[in-house]
Structure formats: C-alpha cells, structure tokens
Amino acid sequence: MSNNRSQRALGNLRQRKNFARIPTIIGIPNLIEIQKKSFEHFLQWDVAPHERQRKGLEDVFSDVFPISDLNINARIEYVGFEIGIWECGCGEFKELGGPNIFCDTCKQEVAYKEKHKFSECRQKGLTYSDPIKIMVRLVLFDREAVDINARTLKTLLGKVIIEEVKKPGTSKNLIPAKTEITEDILKTLATGKVPQITINCVREVKEQKIFLGEMPVMGPTGTFMINGVERVIVSQMHRSPGAFFSHDKGKSHVSGKILYSARIIPDRGSWIDFEFDIKDLLYVKIDRRRKLPATILLQAFGMDVKTILETYYPITKVSITTKDFRLFMGSKNLLIGFKVKEDVIDQKTDDVVLKAGKKVTVGAAKKLSRLSRSTKVEIDSESLIGRYLFKEIVDPETGEIEVDTNQEITEGVLEVIKKNKLSEIQILHIDEEMSDTVIRDTLVVAKTQTQEEAIKEIYKRLRPGDPPTQEIARSLFANLFFNPKRYNLSVVGRIKLNQKFGLDIPLENRLLTLEDLVAVVRHIIDLRNGVGDIDDIDHLGNRRVRAVGESLENQFRVGIVRMERAIIERMSIQDLDVSMPHDLINSKPVT
Template sequence: MAYSFTEKKRIRKGFGKRPSILDVPYLLAIQVDSYKTFLQADKAPVERENQGLEAAFRSVFPIVSYSGNAQLEYVSYKLGTPVFDVKECQLRGATYSAPLRVLVRLVIYDKDAPAGSKTVKDIREQEVYMGEMPLMTRTGTFVINGTERVIVSQLHRSPGVFFDHDKGKTHSSGKLLFSARVIPYRGSWLDFEFDHKDNVFVRIDRRRKLPATIILRALGFSSEEILGMFFETDTFHLDGELPAFDLIPERMRGELAGFDVELDGELLVENGRRITARHVRALEKAGVRRLNTPVEFLVGKTLARNIVDESTGEVLAEANDEITVEMYESFKENGVKSIDTLFTNDLDHGPYVSSTLRIDPTTNELEAQVEIYRMMRPGEPPTKEAAQNLFNNLFFTSDRYDLSAVGRMKFNRRIGREEIEGEGVLSREDICEVLRTLINIRNGNGIVDDIDHLGNRRIRCVGEMAENQFRIGLVRVERAVKERLTLADSEGLTPQDLINAKPVSAAVKEFFGSSQLSQFMDQNNPLSEVTHKRRVSALGPGGLARERAGFEVRD
C-alpha cells in the first residue's frame, strides 16, 4: 500500500469521473489578507503603499508646532519579532504581539531667519517605541491575554451620495419630500432636503437647516450664476409694440397656452388650452421663430439676470425678481432691448431653487459663511477669518474630510460621471451636481436609492478597523505633541521626549480586547471556527444598534 514519505499516511486517491475545475478557495483570506495589508510587515519602508499603518502615520504627520518653528516628521516604521510564540502566549496568558518602532525626524527652524524664508537650525532623528501591535496567527485569530479572539467583519453604509424620500410620512398631505445625503468615510455629513412648500434646505451634521442656496453663495456663486446652473431661460424681446419671445418648440409641447396663439391670422390654440404635438408641428412647419405675447403673459415671470441701464449703469431689476407692469414700463422707457426669464412649469421644471433664493437672507459669500458659522457654533461671535476657516475645513481639507476611494467611485457613478477616481475631498462642482441630481429626481427624471440594498453597503475588515483605531490614538498623540513642540528648541528635547505612546497603545488594546466586534472564538468544532471568522455583523461602532435596527434592515 502506498504511503506518503512525510507523514506515513495513505495517499488519497480520487475516483471521480470528472476533473476538478475549481480549486477550493482559501476561506480565511478575507481576514488574513486584510491584516497583512494593514501591517505591510514584509515590505521595505520605501515600497509600502499608502494604506493601513502607513496611511495612518502619513495622515497625522508632519506635526507642526503652533509657532511654526518646529515640526515632527514621520520617516518609517518597523515591527520587531514577538517575544513568545502563539503556544507560549496561550500558556502564559500573554498577548501575541510585536513591538512597533517608528523612526521620526524633528526639524527645528531658525527663529531669527528673515520673514518668508525658513532656515533649518537643527535636525534630530530618533526611533520611538509606539507600543505593542497584536499579530494575527496563521489561522486568522488573535491571541489576546492568552485567549484566542476573532475580529468579526462589519457591514456598514458605504460612503458616497444617496437619494431618498420620506415615503410621505412627514407631512399630513402624504407628499413625498425628497432628500440627498453625502456620507464621507471621515468628516461631516451634508444633507439636502425639500420641505412641503418645495423649498430646498441644507443641513450639516444633522444640525439646524438653512436654505440650500446659502451653501452655494458660500462657495462663491452669485444669484445669476445659481439661477444659470439650475434653469433654462426664455428670451423676450421688448423692441416691438408687444413683447415677443423666442419660440422653442420642445418646451411648448404639453404646456397650457397663456394667450391666444395665432398662425397666419387664424386662431391655432385658444387661451387656457393645452398645446399638443400637432400645434407644435404646425408652428415649426410655418417657420415661426417668435411669438408676440400680451404684457399680462410676461408679468409674473422671474428674471434670470440683472437688468442694467447701459447708459447710466443703474440696476433696474435684479435676478430672481418677479416682473411687474411697472417694471416692464421702466424697461421700455430705459431702452432695454431684451430680457431673459426662467423657464419653469408644473410638470418637469419646478421653480425650487428660485423660491429658495427668495427666503435666503444672505447676499454675498461672506454673509453666507457667517450664517453657516452661526449654525455650527451658536453663541460664538463670528469673525471673517473664523467663518472662512470653518467652512473650508468642513468639506475641502483632507485632514478633516475623506470620501475614500470607494466613496469617490460610488459618488461619481451616482451623479453620472465617467471617471472612477478623484480627490477624497468635495469640490464646488460635486455639491452643485448633488443638488442638480436631487432637483431632477423631484422633477420626475430619476429614481431614489434603497439604503438597505447590499449594493449600498460595504464590508469593513479587521485591517481597516484596526487602522481607524490606530489613527484615533495618533490624533490624541498629535494634540499632546503640538503643545510640547514649542519647547523643543529651548529645552533641547528629542523625539522620544515629545511622543508619549500611551494613547496609541491604549486605543489598540481597547479595540482588540473589549470592542463589540472582538469576540471569543467559537471553538466547538473546526467548522464553527471558520464560520465565526467569516461572519459579517451590522453591529459595532459606526454600525447599527440592536435597539434601533428596524424590519427593513433585518430583511
């Protein structure tokens, strides 16, 4: 009988008729690969990608002192060898971990250097011990205080942009109130929502709502530019006896005629009747380019641009003003040749942004930023610099805001962009596109998302969760280091004196030891071990709470 040489066991023979096409997958790959990517222990410092521990260090460092005369830079990290092996740790009740040492560089600049130029006075490079980093065993578990534990993967809402409505539950009339929410991986949430009067509002971090045009003004857009982004225009010529507007046949189809439409002296459409495709074809066939309209048809329409008297420079009317009879007469007197009005209807071109502009109390960029400052920091007196800094830090700086690669890809795909990659922070165009898409959905040209659909959720593996905890610890270290950096020059401090690694090791220890997702391994049998390691949970920090999970999520 044939035996294998290594283990003296009988060699297994396959009597299957068909060859095996698929290899058995490595079932623990989701755990092992994720943590391997997090540590990148087998790669040289220069070859490491910007993920895991490397990404956490790069996002926090360099730390610059308040005075700007000293800064602490990150160079590289290395993991030592564990003191005990897995079996020894289990016997001793110890944690299977390796020491993490980080090479940091302290750069001190000359205080007396001329303004505008920085002269390096001193550079001190040193290795700093940052605590113990738990290692994963070959079977995808961690040995913490002598017991085998498993970090369960978490199912959470994917970053990106989501469009939804309240299913008619908010208002007594049962009207659908649409909303859009931009969820970043890290940073402030941005919500746009309609109210029952069809005005659009914005919320930042679920705080008090403001008219949505305030955030557009804070981005530097004027009323004219805001209206130009969200509306098409009709042009009325005032150089004749009656106002005449440029005919655009596609827009007229399905509209109610606001006046008698005549063609070659014959009545084509009576006032108040609906214009059909046949009427539009007749106008196109006759080559009609302009239609004379009564003044009453023009009155009540909304101006798309400021009307300025060219001779004196006086503003006769501002964008978003409703045209009155007096205004029309003033245009005629001052020789205004043509005006542009907003094209709106009740069907698929609602006047939502125009009506929101009317309830917007701000008139320029600074006023809008101050209004946002008051909403975010009630009770604090706003200054110009404080308002600008707060607004820029909300969505436009990578330190405070990050959509992540997945979030950017989903964001771009949802708003109809072709490119998959992009910056982790928002841009002016991003915010305008979200609002434009929301208005299109309100107009009936789009569908809302199902937030409980698994396509709108993603799995956070052990490496990603460990990185987040490590970053939290580093941010605490950063605060302490910033205060002590000012003394670095005068007292001759070294990087080891500056960095206290306790917050980092405490955050890591808490995550692996007592987090909701760090669980004792189910050791009933080998199959239950594998299923525990491959389990996915929607609970845990940043996920659902057991008490608040509704039926929709459970389904």
C-alpha cells in the first residue's frame, strides 16, 4: 500500500542523465531510508490490524490499555487501530480496515481511499494526513463470590480479586484487593486454604470504533506536508539506555581521592545512581533523591544479608575439635595472615610449602593454591580475630542468636564458639589479596535485615514525611521497577546490559532484574579495585539515533497517558450502564 501511495504522490518524475567520465564505484545510498523505515515501523502500514507486532503505535496502545475504573466495575479494552479511510463495495464495512481485510457483507476486499494527493495538499495549503481510529470494547462487571476448590481454581486465571483476601483464622492480608489472578496467585489460594473470594464476572460488552484525530502522514520523500508547507522531522542523538560508569576525577573531596559512580538509565522510568563516598561505602540514589546504602536496594529486590555476602565474597569453612578447641582449615583455603601450627606439605613432592609457626604470605598463598590436593592444617585461633563471620551462632537451648551474620570475630566471639561446642564455623574469605570490604561495611551501615524493612527505607527517601505502611510502600516500589507501563529499558537497553555484563536475559524482559543490579554493583567495585575502564560519555557507541517514528511514539504516548487519566475520571462520574465507549474517551489530549 505504501508503494502505491508513493507513486500517486510523486507522479511522473524526470529522467536523470549522467555525463561523468569516471564510473561510479559505489552508488549513492538511500539517504531517507532511515526516516521512511522508522515511520513505517511506527504505523505498520502494510500489516492487517490483527496481525500487527507490538511495536510503534501498537505498543503505545497496548501499554496503556486496558483501562479500569477505581472499583474494577468496568474496563475499556483495546482491540486495534486503523489509519486512513477504508471502503468496500457495499459501503457497510464497520470493522477495522487494512490490507487483506474483507467485508463480511459483500465479501470484497476493502480498499484504501486517499483524501488528497501530496501535490494537491501543497497547492491548496492542506495537511497531508489520514484519520486514526481505534476499536475498543467497554466491559461491565458484576461481583461474584466463588468457593475455592480444585474445579473452580481452573476457571479463575485472568480474573480480578475485588476484595482483599485474609489468611484464614487471622486478620493478616494474604492477597490485596484489585489483584489480577496469575499462576502464582492460584498457588497462594490453593496452599493458603482460602475458602472463598470475591471476583469480577462479565455482565455486558459494548464494542465501538472511535475517531481519535488526524495523523500527519509522511510523504514519498520523507517529509510531512503541514498546511501546504513541507516539513522535516530531524533525527535526534541521545544517550543510549543502559548502564554507564564514571568517576569524579578526584574533584569531589579535598583529598583528591577518586570516587567512582554508576548510572542505570532506562528508556522510560526512574534513574538509579550508585556512588562511593569518601569512607568507601557504596550508596544508591533513585531519581536523584536522598542517598541510601546500596545493599538496601539489593534487599528490596529479594536478597537477604547472607545471599548478598556469598554473592560478593567466597565463603571459607573452619573445622573445630570440641574437646580441646583446635581449629583446622583446608590448605588451599588458608587466608593471608593466618598462622599455621604444623608444616604444610605438598603430598605430591613431599616438599614443605609452609613451616609451622609461620604466617601465610602472598607468595605462600599462591603456592598453596597450586597444591594438587588440599589437606587439613591446624591454625592459631588468634588468626580468626578481625575476620568476619558468615553464619550466625545460635544458642542451642534458647534459639537466640548470640553472634549475628557479618559480625567481626573478637575474643568474646571465640568464647561463644567454644561455649557452644561448635564443630564448624563459616567466615568471609577476606584477606590482603581480597581486601575489599565495601559490601560488608555497607551492610553494617544499612542495618536492614528483611525485604520489608528495605522497601520501607526506600519509601522514606522517596516520600519523606509520609508514614510508610507496608502495602503502600510495596505498591510504590512495585510501580517504580516492576510495572511495564512506568519502567522500560527498551530492547536497546536490554541488549546493552546483556553485552556489558555477559547476561543471558531474554530481550522481551525490559524490566530491571536482580541480575542487572548485582552485575552493576560488582562492576563498580571492580573499577574501584583497578579492574576495567570507565565509559566515555562522548563516545558515539554510548549514543543512538532517535528517528522520526520513535519521536512520534514518545509524543503520542504522552497524549495517551493524559487521555487515560481523563477516562478514569469519567468512568467514576458517568452511569456506565447507559454509556458507550465514545462517551468516556476524549481524544483532545492526543490531538
């Protein structure tokens, strides 16, 4: 269809003759191909409405719809959109028009009708445009109480829980109201032994095609005709979505110490900034608000203290004899600074690698790591002082935690270990070679233990002064990073993150994941330790071209989001039983 439009608009072109003597080795490229392809990608001209991929204008509508009222009594669902005027032989065609679409009445293929030619618009001072219409359906719901059993569970997928579900026998909320039933919710209902829930059931469906406005259409030469004047939308250069690393060049502090920082930039949504302070603690800012320890964000994404520690540090086991309190470690796992009480011998060559009474040095540690087989070696108990405990110590009688995870080992901690007659403890493998304690120190400053506490801390930074309830804080955090309508890395951003950190996350997943955060934190720590290079902001590899189609998509999205707010407001005011979709949808914010 687009080729026919181009031929009709161009008319008869003059023949070009070349009198040059030097032959042309490489032909002139199509300089407007990017613009034209971008606009075709935006509208998907040559694709039937029901076959369009989720990109461009189709992606905008699919992101915003469906739109529900505040009480989930009604919902406006999106069916498809139509560009241009489409007619059949009988004139009774009312569905969405497009290529390869046939009229149900006369069985003829619908044809595109052009209002004005491109040259005619120039002569008459008109805008070369086509009407844009969307097909929507208004779905009205009734409330229905459903008993939970094996038979009804199969029919609930996709429904919406109207009233909050409480855990049987308690006042604790199990599932909040206005929650769509997914596979996970079905498992919760089955395992939680919930007797009954209130859901929405369809009462009535009204479908209607609605005119949104006139859409300026690109001409055959990549230009737009606006009121008889030919206009061009220039492609823009902007920073590509992804993760970028830099430092302050030592200008932030009088000491001249270089402080590294990282920034995760999505295509749409909240920016996340990681930065070191002068005390070598790692902090994070969300949308440039007040900073908080970076480990709080990791905890909010689902990691606990132990998981964070074992993600960034190796864990070493220390065996203990309960009778005489002797400590043993594998010869390959000895930390630098540990004093051994017996000779460490290479079983293959019978050579003494480390003599008794000597401390493990950097050179000795390298020799120990090359041993063919690890053997248990007795170490001095004082070598543990100053190290960090990984697994907490619990009183076997009371169940009380006596020494918590990540606590520094002191003489008092050794006494607790001896008193409880532990046969094994686990410590963080941190020594002179692996001396980075950033994550461990940041966890101490954070003082949060659970995911709920972490989410509340983030809420306090984003909404200072508001009392944070658990449900409100969780809802805000979910909307920040797990709502596709509000956060989108885009395909480019996902590719950039996957390539930079060697991830294998599907391109369809355009939300920020825990793997992304873990990789960004690990990379910024490596930069601080001299591994890797920072990014050059001015490098064109960190920038991308935003063509006309993407610019129009972003502008259209702004208008559709405004229209969404107006629709929700009208749905709460009008009588939905007698209303049609056109009574609720006001296209003015779009046009």
